[in-house]
Amino acid sequence: MSTAAAAPAATNPTKGALKAVLRSPLGIAASLVLVVMVLAAVLAPFVAPNNPGNVRLDMMNGAADTSYWLGGDSGGRDIFSRLLFAARNTLLGALVAVGVATILGVTTGLIAGYFGKAFDFIAGWVSDALMALPSLIVLLAFFKVLGSSVYLSMAVFGVMLAPGFFRLTRNLVMGVKNELYVDAARVSGLSDARIIARHILLVIRAPIVIQIAIVSGVAIVIQSGLEFLGLGDPRTPTWGGMLQDAFANIYVAPTSILWPGLAISLTVASLVLLGNTMRDWMQKSSSGGHGARARARKLAASRALTQKPVALPPADTILRISDLVVGYDTPSGLKEVVKGVSLELKRGETLGLVGESGSGKTQTAFSVLGLLSSGGRVVSGSIVFDGQDLTSLDEASMHKLRGKRLAYVPQEPMSNLDPAFRIGFQLVEPMRTVLGISEAEAKKRALALLARVGLPDPMRAFNAYPHEISGGMAQRVLIAGAVSCNPDLLIADEPTTALDVTVQAEVLKLLRDLKEEFHMSVILVTHNFGVVADSCDRVAVMRDGRVVEASDVTNLFTNPQHDYTRMLLGSTLENSTPPAYVPPSSTGVAA
Numbered sequence: 001m002s003t004a005a006a007a008p009a010a011t012n013p014t015k016g017a018l019k020a021v022l023r024s025p026l027g028i029a030a031s032l033v034l035v036v037m038v039l040a041a042v043l044a045p046f047v048a049p050n051n052p053g054n055v056r057l058d059m060m061n062g063a064a065d066t067s068y069w070l071g072g073d074s075g076g077r078d079i080f081s082r083l084l085f086a087a088r089n090t091l092l093g094a095l096v097a098v099g100v101a102t103i104l105g106v107t108t109g110l111i112a113g114y115f116g117k118a119f120d121f122i123a124g125w126v127s128d129a130l131m132a133l134p135s136l137i138v139l140l141a142f143f144k145v146l147g148s149s150v151y152l153s154m155a156v157f158g159v160m161l162a163p164g165f166f167r168l169t170r171n172l173v174m175g176v177k178n179e180l181y182v183d184a185a186r187v188s189g190l191s192d193a194r195i196i197a198r199h200i201l202l203v204i205r206a207p208i209v210i211q212i213a214i215v216s217g218v219a220i221v222i223q224s225g226l227e228f229l230g231l232g233d234p235r236t237p238t239w240g241g242m243l244q245d246a247f248a249n250i251y252v253a254p255t256s257i258l259w260p261g262l263a264i265s266l267t268v269a270s271l272v273l274l275g276n277t278m279r280d281w282m283q284k285s286s287s288g289g290h291g292a293r294a295r296a297r298k299l300a301a302s303r304a305l306t307q308k309p310v311a312l313p314p315a316d317t318i319l320r321i322s323d324l325v326v327g328y329d330t331p332s333g334l335k336e337v338v339k340g341v342s343l344e345l346k347r348g349e350t351l352g353l354v355g356e357s358g359s360g361k362t363q364t365a366f367s368v369l370g371l372l373s374s375g376g377r378v379v380s381g382s383i384v385f386d387g388q389d390l391t392s393l394d395e396a397s398m399h400k401l402r403g404k405r406l407a408y409v410p411q412e413p414m415s416n417l418d419p420a421f422r423i424g425f426q427l428v429e430p431m432r433t434v435l436g437i438s439e440a441e442a443k444k445r446a447l448a449l450l451a452r453v454g455l456p457d458p459m460r461a462f463n464a465y466p467h468e469i470s471g472g473m474a475q476r477v478l479i480a481g482a483v484s485c486n487p488d489l490l491i492a493d494e495p496t497t498a499l500d501v502t503v504q505a506e507v508l509k510l511l512r513d514l515k516e517e518f519h520m521s522v523i524l525v526t527h528n529f530g531v532v533a534d535s536c537d538r539v540a541v542m543r544d545g546r547v548v549e550a551s552d553v554t555n556l557f558t559n560p561q562h563d564y565t566r567m568l569l570g571s572t573l574e575n576s577t578p579p580a581y582v583p584p585s586s587t588g589v590a591a
């Protein structure tokens with residue numbers, strides 16, 4: 001199998017969505033209802049006790065008996081049998097609407113997203129125009145012209161629904177068409193049609209299936225609404241038509257309205273629930289590959305298929321970054337922000353990453369965490385963490401590592417705590433999920449950690465909202481959260497920058513102590529050599545996306561090798577913000 005062909009098959013969003021539905025009680029209930037409705041529709045001619053058109057004058061609005069199980073309607077026809085046949089017509093009507101919308105919308109969306117240019121412009125314009133039309137008014141006008149056929153009106157409604165599918169598909173295609181596996185497919189000589197069908201449609205099918213489920217519900221509601229208004233074909237039993245008949249006779253036979261009403265609401269609710277269950281699954285699994293970060297990871301996974309296996313570092317090295325290049329896709333091409341960084345971190349060691357603002361420290365750290373911002377991706381290189389190349393992991397595997405084995409302490413403590421939840425909840429929930437412990441156990445652990453990170457009244461902090469504590473306390477809370485699942489590697493990005501000078505030293509000491517206690521390795525991102533001297537064993541100096549010098553801390557302070565390091569050290573000693581570095585080559589003067 002070619003590499004190009006293998007890439008999309010690596011993830012199977014439809015299977016994942018299906019599993020998610022079968023794991024959720026609501027998903028199972030919704031599926032059962034839909035299966036019953038479809039069986040009723042298919043088997044109606046075999047299981048219906050009466051012909052839906054049969055009239056018994058004695059059963060006009062009559063109560064249930066042995067032949068008419070749910071009673072008779074105003075025309076003396078069997079409500080139960082009509083309900084079964086109506087399922088057939090109503091579901092088929094919805095199928096026509098969704099079929100037309102899907103075929104039109106997805107096909108045009110695929111072409112517009114993949115090829116762009118004039119087709120994209122024209123299709124976008126037509127889609128906007130269709131969306132601007134009021135569907136109900138258009139349908140009423142078509143009823144006048146085309147007559148009362150359910151299927152014809154639903155086909156017209158399908159055209160009105162197509163722009164929703166067009167926009168969704170087009171945006172999804174735009175998101176994946178530049179993936180490496182698509183490039184690989186192009187390079188391997190596949191035709192555009194084959195690439196779209198096999199490599200793009202396969203990857204984006206899950207959100208389209210979700211849209212189909214939800215739009216089917218909408219189609220049933222609109223169709224039933226039109227029939228309730230009396231615009232349906234009276235000879236064809238439909239749920240909307242039955243609803244209209246029952247409503248007209250509500251005082252004579254009040255229960256009759258229950259059956260079509262139940263059929264419509266149960267079916268529509270099940271379709272929407274099914275769609276929502278699948279959507280929840282997609283959001284949880286970071287879009288099954290459709291978020292920007294997930295895309296970056298999937299991209300990395302596809303890259304891994306074409307890469308040579310990475311040489312593993314010795315066992316005492318917890319992290320080895322080799323030739324890491326990180327880039328952002330911009331309209332003018334790829335902007336590289338990390339340009340071939342190589343670093344090593346031994347177990348139990350603290351590595352300082354220093355450099356002026358914009359030198360690529362955070363981007364390097366975020367690559368390890370798999371948390372690059374939208375549009376960012378690891379272009380090349382490897383990040384071997386405890387024997388595993390993180391650049392080849394998919395989002396689900398990275399998700400398992402983050403929080404448990406890889407922890408993160410951010411720069412801005414306050415903006416990293418959710419103001420809507422109490423501190424306790426924000427500590428307990430991740431522990432329950434990651435460690436699989438009970439709520440009581442997680443609470444006990446959280447209180448112990450809050451005490452350990454130096455909060456004077458742990459119970460008060462546990463019950464407090466973030467706005468009720470100080471910045472220093474918030475940073476301690478985040479540190480408690482970071483170590484709560486016993487991580488192997490802690491990445492702290494300027495953890496003291498936002499804090500008062502007096503609190504800074506305490507937080508650094510806390511990090512040092514916790515590192516020993518929890519046997520962690522630490523990457524400390526900072527621009528401050530004082531912090532490096534205080535807390536790090538080794539240090540790497542970064543400038544313009546590259547490591548210009550890396551050594552143990554004592555060596556770097558006593559014998560800095562690079563001009564840029566000397567300049568940074570100088571500015572730290574003067575306790576001032578480092579000035580912009582001017583490379584010797586551009587001035588002709590070596591410091």
Ligand SMILES: Nc1ncnc2c1ncn2[C@@H]1O[C@H](COP(=O)(O)OP(=O)(O)OP(=O)(O)O)[C@@H](O)[C@H]1O
Nearest residue numbers: 328337355356357358359360361362363364373374
């Ligand atoms: N989302 C993004 N899109 C494009 N470029 C980005 C993005 N995020 C960061 N960059 C660029 O990446 C480069 C490195 O940024 P990074 O955040 O790693 O710097 P840093 O050394 O951590 O500096 P600071 O201490 O100011 O955070 C910068 O030039 C920045 O403009």
